[in-house]
Amino acid sequence: MPAALPLDDQLCFSLYAASMAIGRAYKPMLDRLGITYPQYLVLHALxxxxxxxxxxxxxxxxxxxxxxxxxxxxxxxxxxxxxxxSTADERRVDVRLTERGAAMREECGCLGETLLERSGMDGMQLADLNERVKQLWAALRDPLP
Structure with a gap:
C-alpha cells in the first residue's frame, strides 16, 4: 500500500487551507457588517x-x-x-430581502477586491483558477451511479 502524500501535496488540503485563508481575509469586513461568511452566502443567493x-x-x-x-x-x-x-404550500418557506438586506449588496461589493488585493494574482488569474475549481466541483459533486 502506498504511503499517504504529504499534506502540502494533497489538493484537498490546499483547497481547504485556501478556503480558510479566504474566510480570514473576509472576516474583518464581515465583522464590521455584522454578518458571518455563511450568512453572507445566504444573502448572496437572495x-x-x-x-x-x-x-x-x-x-x-x-x-x-x-x-x-x-x-x-x-x-x-x-x-x-x-x-x-407559502400560501400555496404551507411546507414551503419563502425568503425575501428587506430593504436593509438588499442594500447590504453594495457594502459587500469590496470582498472581491479584498481577495484580489491579498492574493497577489490579477483578475484573470483568479477567474481562471475559479473556473478550474468549478470544473473539479462539477465532476465531484454528483454521487457515482
Missing part, C-alpha cells in the same frame, strides 16, 4: 434571486436545509430578510 425558498437557498449553496434555516433565522432577526410560509 441577491441573485430574491424570493427563494429555504430549499432553493440550500440547493444553491450546496447545503442541507437544516443548515440554512438557522442562518436565515439569524438574518431575519437582524432585519436583513423576512420569512413567510
Amino acid at each position: 441577491w441573485e434571486q430574491d424570493g427563494r425558498t429555504i430549499g432553493q437557498i440550500a440547493e444553491r449553496l450546496s447545503l442541507e436545509s437544516s443548515t440554512v434555516t438557522p442562518l436565515v433565522k439569524r438574518l431575519e432577526a437582524a432585519g436583513f430578510l423576512t420569512r413567510a410560509r
Whole structure:
C-alpha cells in the first residue's frame, strides 16, 4: 500500500487551507457588517434571486436545509430578510430581502477586491483558477451511479 502524500501535496488540503485563508481575509469586513461568511452566502443567493425558498437557498449553496434555516433565522432577526410560509404550500418557506438586506449588496461589493488585493494574482488569474475549481466541483459533486 502506498504511503499517504504529504499534506502540502494533497489538493484537498490546499483547497481547504485556501478556503480558510479566504474566510480570514473576509472576516474583518464581515465583522464590521455584522454578518458571518455563511450568512453572507445566504444573502448572496437572495441577491441573485430574491424570493427563494429555504430549499432553493440550500440547493444553491450546496447545503442541507437544516443548515440554512438557522442562518436565515439569524438574518431575519437582524432585519436583513423576512420569512413567510407559502400560501400555496404551507411546507414551503419563502425568503425575501428587506430593504436593509438588499442594500447590504453594495457594502459587500469590496470582498472581491479584498481577495484580489491579498492574493497577489490579477483578475484573470483568479477567474481562471475559479473556473478550474468549478470544473473539479462539477465532476465531484454528483454521487457515482
